[in-house]
Amino acid sequence: xxxxxxxxxxxxxxxxxxxxxxxxxxxxxxxxxxxxxxxxxxxxxxxxxxxxxxxxxxxxxxxxxxxxxxxxxxxxxxxxxxxxxxxxxxxxxxxxxxxxxxxxxxxxxxxxxxxxxxxxxxxxxxxxxxxxxxxxxxxxxxxxxxxxxxxxxxxxxxxxxxxxxxxxxxxxxxxxxxxxxxxxxxxxxxxxxxxxxxxxxxxxxxxxxxxxxxxxxxxxxxxxxxxxxxxxxxxxxx
Numbered sequence: 001x002x003x004x005x006x007x008x009x010x011x012x013x014x015x016x017x018x019x020x021x022x023x024x025x026x027x028x029x030x031x032x033x034x035x036x037x038x039x040x041x042x043x044x045x046x047x048x049x050x051x052x053x054x055x056x057x058x059x060x061x062x063x064x065x066x067x068x069x070x071x072x073x074x075x076x077x078x079x080x081x082x083x084x085x086x087x088x089x090x091x092x093x094x095x096x097x098x099x100x101x102x103x104x105x106x107x108x109x110x111x112x113x114x115x116x117x118x119x120x121x122x123x124x125x126x127x128x129x130x131x132x133x134x135x136x137x138x139x140x141x142x143x144x145x146x147x148x149x150x151x152x153x154x155x156x157x158x159x160x161x162x163x164x165x166x167x168x169x170x171x172x173x174x175x176x177x178x179x180x181x182x183x184x185x186x187x188x189x190x191x192x193x194x195x196x197x198x199x200x201x202x203x204x205x206x207x208x209x210x211x212x213x214x215x216x217x218x219x220x221x222x223x224x225x226x227x228x229x230x231x232x233x234x235x236x237x238x
Contacts (some may be wrong), residue, residue: 004059005066011052012074016042028111035180036111044074046113053081061086061098069108076108080118087122088135098114099126103134110145112180119149124156132165139172144180147173151184155191163192167203174211186218193222205236 009079021043030039059082067080087098090103102122109115138150170185195201208216220228
């Protein structure tokens, strides 16, 4: 097994680009005091990572755990994409195990792309027909990434027109100080609007005057220009 992990590591290294790595380290805010301080990038495109995932997709959750805990960003993304595939193909015991493993390793799921490419497919999918209390615990976490997981996981519910948890968690996060949470909540509210515009607007009318500006902008992105202006100017009649 160690030889397989070493093989994957070598192949990912060969796919890397120093120039792209430098760009990604800036794009994903890896500088001192930034949200991904110290993260290491090889400089690999997501399509190239997905191609490699396709070759190793039968690896088990235990087998890819060392990559999930890697200091290298692309190795963690590789591992998460394997987990997403394994979850989609697994039986109930496998899915339960992957869900538990995911939540036990959230400190390694520590950038927005890692969360967004895995939380709906694993956390959202597992909790779809279960008690969703874990999402509310995550929403109250001190970890930025666990709070983002709680919000983005609801994307899975929205696809099936189940929107109540999205709205409740967005309300919990209204006073969050992190811009990445504002963006996540705004994005999910926008997705709610695609399924149920009335519910999105009811939420916005109640909360738009106190919600973070970024959250509001993301939520109303698909609105006609005139309606966007009304919300941004705070001229909504409740």
